[in-house]
Amino acid sequence: MSVTFELTDRCRCCGSSQLVEVLDLGNQPPANCLRLPGEPKPGQVPLALAICNSCATCQLTATVAPSELFSEYVWVTGTASVTRTFSEIFAREVLSRWLFLGGNRAGLPGLVVEVASNDGTFLAPFVKKGCQVLGVDPARNITTHAVANGIPTLCEFFSQSTVDNIRQENGAADIVIARNVIPHVANIHEVVSAIEQLLHEGGLAVVEFHYAGAILRDLQYDSIYHEHLFYFSIETLRSVFLSHGLHAFDVFESPLSGGAMVLLFSKEPCSPSKRLMAESCAESKSRLNSQEVWKSFGNHALSHSKALASMVSDHAEAGPVIGYGASARSSTLLNTAGISGNQLSVIIDRNEIKQGSLTPGSDLPIVSFEDGRAHLTDAKSVLLLAWNFESEIVEDLRREGFEGEVLVPLPGDPRVI
């Protein structure tokens, strides 16, 4: 089944034609294109990372048509307990900034809108605090679930017409949240402009993104997949929002995605917090926005992938190996290293939507934890593909009585525990 895509030689943020490739991962199927046995295999699309020589934004060279990626999305936010815990912290942090922005105003925000709200996990704590909320997400299978759980959600792509409708029905929003969605949209200026349009004059925009600093620090090349078009630093994301009149004034960390940042923007200019100034300073010291640093990352990623392939093959010779975690990221890790049914028998994943399907490219069957028990009994080793949930998963495996080796691909060099 072919996949519709376009290659770009222009930066999607500043329009410059000076995109320099820093890592080529070859042709791969989109990471969330799971298929049922008997269905055609998904087509392959070039997967290469480039940095803009003008504005320093890292981005992919290929754009896959969004309708092929997001209409039946398979990532359900609330699957992991660490995510549910962070959703409570996130709401507290955001509400404290909301009060700060209004000169420590009293009272709750009027309307909180989340773009790409998924199953509503991150809006639920705002509901508990008594805020009016509205989610927007194009994946019908997941928005149905959100609505059933009491989170009003519009099933559509977020656009200017969504904003016009919300403003007409509910008025302007006091807070707009966009978690891990800005890096996924090719028409980034349209979406940022729509967020600005939706916000009340004293409003707050909250943007979570997988942080380029963490990607470089831990060699997280597995976060490179077609849905994830941009790899932002604080400075590069700040510039995009500033061009639409939104001013970054604070930042806090998110433990998700193996290291993310939450950047806060106001419509009214506002002095940056000490924390934001310190993070910006650390970015320039580490030369995070330089071509040399990203080229070195690209070279390390390719040598890591070879080392991982050889480690998994060696273990497969000693006895059965199973995978754990059929995330989008695992798709890049497996396809880059060429790991398939020759090395792994199955991949365990707790997300029911994925169970029974085959992984894209590597074609491995995804099974539930319960169905994986029999494989786990025979397995000599487990390849921990969802390595960013290491402690939670290793604890689960040991509780089940698994005494074999756990192969942890990242962060840094592959290791065995």
Ligand SMILES: [Zn+2]
């Ligand atoms: Zn640029």
